Amino acid sequence: MATARQTLGEFGEQRVVQDCGCPKCKRPKTLVRLPPNFKCADVICDFCGYLAQVKASSAKRIDQVPKTVMGAAWEPQRQRMEAAIYFPLFLVLVTPDAQYSIFYLSADLQEPAMFKPRNPLSENARRAGWQGFLYDMTAVADRAVRVR
Template sequence: MDLNFKKELANGYSSNSQIARVLSESWVKLNSYCPSCGEKPLNDFENNRPVADFYCKKCSEEFELKSKNGKFSTTITDGAYDTMIQRITSDTNPNFFFLTYSKELVVDNFLIIPKQFFTPDIIIKRKPLSETARRAGWTGCNIDLSKVSELGKIFLVEKTKIINPEIVQTAFNKTTFLRNKSLDSKGWILDILNCIEKIPNRDFTLKDIYNFEKDLKVKYPNNNFIKDKIRQQLQLLRDREIIEFNGRGTYKKID
């Protein structure tokens, strides 16, 4: 994997946004691989396709790329809010690649967030454009990556370090079971995952998770069995080998 952009590919383009798009998309096509099955190269869709930028011929996973010059940020600016919500709640939503690069046109970070981690909770609605704007009333959105579980942030390149593809594939496929869950069920699992990740110690207890009961009650006000739901999700995460049950209400996070 060559972390340098091929600058000559931008010859003939004058717009900074066009140059960034051409260089970043070309880099992905030349250097990336499918995080699901390892197939290389990825194939690009026709220009201006509304759903995704790349796809894998072998396993049919689809990917959209978002790139940025500068440091990696947990807030990503995106397009129309309603369109984004419709996409991520559909059956055809893509996985998302996020790429950051330096002013020297070298890739710093390249990560994928699998589509199962995209829920309405992480999409933040921006203020509508003013009445004097050309697109008055248009409402955009931001993607808040700070709300995404760490299991959903899978780096292929982290701070210019290339991650072993086998590690990437294992991490990617570890949570694909979420795709078969309803939006409500997936939401519960991801919420409990986030609770677990807020606990600083690797070992934790059922009581530690129960401490989040009030927060979960705010999100699920009509559920009168929060503790039952917590235990249910812990059992599922244990069965999926995301956490380990050590008996007597004690658990361990699995790396």
């Protein structure tokens, strides 16, 4: 059974696939979900191969980007940043009554300072040593475009 966070993430991916066209080739309805746990990307355009990350977050307001958004695994993100590889970001904000908005931040508008590593999980945790990261959106909030 999926956790609340997994359900929220799936909702966000479904909304992007259903509501957004591909930012690269501009074709509607060509974004499809990638398999769970695909590193650093959640959707792909089945026409041009464009990859993007989707993050969904609970929010009281859907008209502004939050200060931080929970990321995923830090190590793959760090390695990609060292190789100067950034994935575009779709941010889906969802209210308790299921209203939502979608913001888009292209890869070329991202900067290394917006990725903040979290502390590794304790040795008593089920995934001891695993380290995630946060997107610090404060420096790039004005660069994100609301697409829905």
